[in-house]
Amino acid sequence: MTTLQHIDAYWRAANYLSVGQIYLLDNPLLTEPLRPEHVKPRLLGHWGTTPGLNFCFAHLNRIIAERRQDMIYIAGPGHGGPAAVAHAWLEGSYSEKYPEVSQDAEGMRRLFRQFSFPGGIPSHVAPETPGSIHEGGELGYSLAHAFGAAFDNPRLVVACVVGDGEAETGPLAASWHSNKLLDPYRDGVVLPILHLNGYKIANPAVLARIPEQELLKLMEGYGYRPHLVGPSHEEMAATLDAVFDEIAAYKEGRVDRLPMIVLRTPKGWTGPREVDGKPVEGTWRAHQVPLSGVRDNPEHLAMLEEWMRSYRPEELFDADGRPAPALWGTVPDGPLRMSASPHANGGELLRPLALPDFRDYAVEVKSPATRSTEPTRVLGTFLRDVIAANPHNFRLMGPDETASNRLSDVFEVTDRAWEAEILPTDENLAPGGRVMEVLSEHLCQGWLEGYLLTGRHGLFNCYEAFIHIIDAMFNQHAKWLQSSKRIPWRRPVASLNYLLSSHVWRQDHNGFSHQDPGFLDVVVNKKAEVVRVYLPPDANTLLSVADHCLRSRDYVNVIVAGKQPVLDLFTMDEAVAHCTRGLGVLHWASTDEGSEPDVVLACAGDVPTLETLAAAAILREHLPELKVRVVNVVDLMRLQPPSEHPHGLPDAEFDTLFTTDRPVIFNFHGYPSLIHRLTYRRHGHHNLHVRGFKEEGTTTTPFDMAMLNDIDRYHLVMDVIDRVPGLGATQAHLRQRMADARLQARAYTREHGEDAPGTRDWTW
């Protein structure tokens, strides 16, 4: 057999196995004529993209075997799950991971039956699929994942099939430009294969219907050297040879563009040409199940059998169902198999970060709440040394906001990655920089996901309001983590860490469009086993939380922390203790002295904490006999019962802290409903009165933002007077003073354009 014949055999085998997965319950080798009871009652799967994916697998395998090339495969059209599964089974890695699905006839029967079957495996590429780091769910992220996988992997090629449907999405369209941050020496290579099979679910794809010259210009405009390939083994093999020669030249600095491939094939290639008088192969009708009536329609049944036999299974599998020698020629071995690559099970390659002692970066706090610090600026000094100590497996992502978020100290040791033109006036731009900045939250998220899932570490810093841009990507990644944790062979990966700064309470200058703390609500919808939310109120607690998050595995950690000066509250030892508990009483600010308080002032988030402390100071001055307990919450998940979240505080401790019968005024960073949501099973919940962002905002001053949403100190004092029994009657004058103070502060702000003295720079 020639090499191309081997490739063709492999391709036919993968196609056969793909069709079998979609259709068959039994009779996997067609050793007997196909009968309705061999066919699944519900036909669920996507055929259309599958033969193209298999075609790429077959040809890339030859390159891997010939060049001993380290490679992984990302299937943008991940709904073509049968292809990835067939490939893993043919390479033997499926049976290594799932021994019951052995590489023989019985294993093949199980392989077919389990696909898209209750108790079986998903119909899309998923964490369950060996060799995968890319879920076949929401479309658009394949190329960003591919670049993320390639960064700092200088010997790796990431082959990324981009579907022509997916290519219409925004995130994918932006991803092409990732090449401006990829370094030929320090990083690996991404080989995009734009697969034009012409159709989405029910429509032609845009890129398949524009003039070919326009398409080539588009790819050249994105900075690639495009290669057109038709549906032919000869063309594909010759092109891949040329492309991998170009890649070698690129790696050696002889050419400066990456190649990419435009592969045109019919949709549902090799499937039924026509069904019920309508064209199927080469049209959108091939997208899912070309033959839908197989169990009831003898004609469809016959067509299915004919279709499957067209692959000549007798040449591809021996009598016991094992892959026949015809397939061996082009299958790589060991970890070179794309389905067995450790890069696609990143935990296997994960090395812990070398972390400096975060305590060394502490702000000195001689007395609480007397001096102010910019927390993220302090964090920047720690991150600087994290970057310096981990030059090849840690990256800091940010949509052009790293400096704005005051992490600029990192630029003492590194730069922003940049491979495009650099001018003399530029600062902190260089190839190989550890900071990844483009104005695309999608790319930051997608790169980081790809980077983490291939066994590295990172942190994404972002304006709080705009992190909603990647809500859907967060959802998909959290689902990936949840599923992965239930798969024994998936090894833990580093957590996805968000630092949300420039937050709602300090976007007074940018205005209403920049004011939204709702990402936390999206996060908390995901399974408790994978999400964590932290709101450190000062610099030292931020350091402690950041260190904890960078050491953790398999979580999504969200840290909300301001860049503007806030009061230093905790010495480093206190900060560690406070963060370890996750919440606790600020005794120095409380007046209950260990007895049962009259009211609990709780707070979470830096600005709400500041206002709460200011309110406590007012109460101490004007109502010294009132027993006030101030509780700060860093780890939001502590509020939930232990039954709901592993961090949940036991009920007895919660009751001790918050009481069961005293009013609790909870001043919260985000939307108030989240606190109610987390605490509604708690005993004292009916006494809980939550302040937070209530969607009132504009361009104004920081203290005015607080007042607009009633989280300010004066309003908190009014809340206390309203809620503590008896105070309403006796303290009407104090309440009025507070209301007047609000009006005066408002008037001052409107007259002078800045906060009234003492409303912002308050200290204890």
Added chain:
Amino acid sequence: MTTLQHIDAYWRAANYLSVGQIYLLDNPLLTEPLRPEHVKPRLLGHWGTTPGLNFCFAHLNRIIAERRQDMIYIAGPGHGGPAAVAHAWLEGSYSEKYPEVSQDAEGMRRLFRQFSFPGGIPSHVAPETPGSIHEGGELGYSLAHAFGAAFDNPRLVVACVVGDGEAETGPLAASWHSNKLLDPYRDGVVLPILHLNGYKIANPAVLARIPEQELLKLMEGYGYRPHLVGPSHEEMAATLDAVFDEIAAYKEGRVDRLPMIVLRTPKGWTGPREVDGKPVEGTWRAHQVPLSGVRDNPEHLAMLEEWMRSYRPEELFDADGRPAPALWGTVPDGPLRMSASPHANGGELLRPLALPDFRDYAVEVKSPATRSTEPTRVLGTFLRDVIAANPHNFRLMGPDETASNRLSDVFEVTDRAWEAEILPTDENLAPGGRVMEVLSEHLCQGWLEGYLLTGRHGLFNCYEAFIHIIDAMFNQHAKWLQSSKRIPWRRPVASLNYLLSSHVWRQDHNGFSHQDPGFLDVVVNKKAEVVRVYLPPDANTLLSVADHCLRSRDYVNVIVAGKQPVLDLFTMDEAVAHCTRGLGVLHWASTDEGSEPDVVLACAGDVPTLETLAAAAILREHLPELKVRVVNVVDLMRLQPPSEHPHGLPDAEFDTLFTTDRPVIFNFHGYPSLIHRLTYRRHGHHNLHVRGFKEEGTTTTPFDMAMLNDIDRYHLVMDVIDRVPGLGATQAHLRQRMADARLQARAYTREHGEDAPGTRDWTW
């Protein structure tokens, strides 16, 4: 004066007014030497992009005046708010909308003072800005908004300045391809002006640093004819003449490509060259406020005065501050002024939809819950006739899912808009089609926003899980609506209507990545005055809700409705009554017969309602003496108290319906926390037990999905037994039967690959 001198004068005036807004409290005409007290204490604004925006305004005005061209302007870099405001003031429309900001010295003083000042106006382009439909918040949506505005506006040109930062975002990158759906005859024209000023906040922009030939190929690849323009009046004027000649040729069908402009200018053009020894003009340092120490640093103060005087204000404004004759030459008049265009205050142009009577599309229901219908298929017949009756001001958006969501009847009267190649095998593709499909939720959302804000109507149909892709865009639009409602001159626009189908409970086949009902949580975070959520349980209620939403104004309406068959529950008359109330008792399914029930079974959403009814049937059979009340909720906002939402049910009615002391088992479509959130202030809240999606999913069957999340009929009966006092002891055997039924159903599913008989196709 020559025309170019007029343009230059206008540009200088706009720049002067822009700098004045950023810096000055007083002394607007610099009639006296600038002193520190003339300067704002907080300097908040973005200078960098502003002179480029002003440059485009000035030159486009000449075209408008000369060609009497209907045009609006979208400022992608909307943080350049001073430009849009300066322009509106120069055109006189600002003073028309805000008479206190008159076109004289006192008005100019107010104009300056109010900018980014507490109680004043936002620093970004915002609803407050005359002539704007595009908020200067989150970046990336300008070009999609521009195309949305251009659809069905055949005489309009939408000039759209795309910032080079914004151009890096995914949504913007995808938006270029919108030209494949724009029709030269039926639609207007979008003129993209890619403004390369070279820098984002702190970084160079990618498109400004790639080779010029590559950039031109990129634009050609997107299907445009690019024109390069440098920072020169002559070049810009000549190019605009050529471009508008090309636009005329395009409209007449003589050329098939739209032109676009690549404008290169320095960032912060005409501002300070160097400050404190560092280059500013032409670098990222010009992004916000080039001179930051003006009040305290006499050198900065002097530079500011020199900078402002460099525009020669004495030539631009008369002694009373009125625009001088030098500016008159090129300013359009009346509604041709871009700042006064009715297209940018779409409510002025809004015509109500011609709506057929939705009752005519009713499913006949002789007896409740005996037959099943696909609700969205029925809706499709109504939408078909809505489209037919409104051929020029209604569009249906969907990311390639209109057929999948079973709205295909619309293709009886229209097609998918498509201007690229059409093959003989294609179906339902044509120029001018009313259905807009690309595989980009961002584009569907962006187009619809632009279409609605210019006074038209539409509906966006989407898979429920993937609507999270536009969470952030929804947030921005909801904020726009909230702000607009508070501005008297902004006229109401049609609501943004979502139809979320292929929902969480019917994504059993696509698996976990497709299962997420959390968009509702994002929506409910926004102000009650702008958001509405409906969960019609059957076809007739869906029709009633859809009709209501299509008639509404200034809301975001979210409708969740399945495409799979569900039981018909309501006759059309009953459906109207039920939807009008928003929630109510299903008497035929209840056994309380008007007396106080032992338990309330509440439900919202089609599948949860089905399971609730099945549970009620089981209880009726096995516990006929138990008084069960079944309550269905269509309008989710009814659950909130009236103090929280205008739709809120009064407490007394809520108590009557749900009782204050009986267990309520609430079976919900989405995450359970949302029901707790909406009802936590209700008296009976502590008796509420909510079932819903708890993030357990995979590829399986529909009933298995229900069981995985405990929303199935059997589990509901178990919940009733557990919660109704006394039943736990007496009905242990029934509880066990239910638990066994779950195990049997699970086993059946795993063996047969489909739901056990009776678990899916149940009827009353």
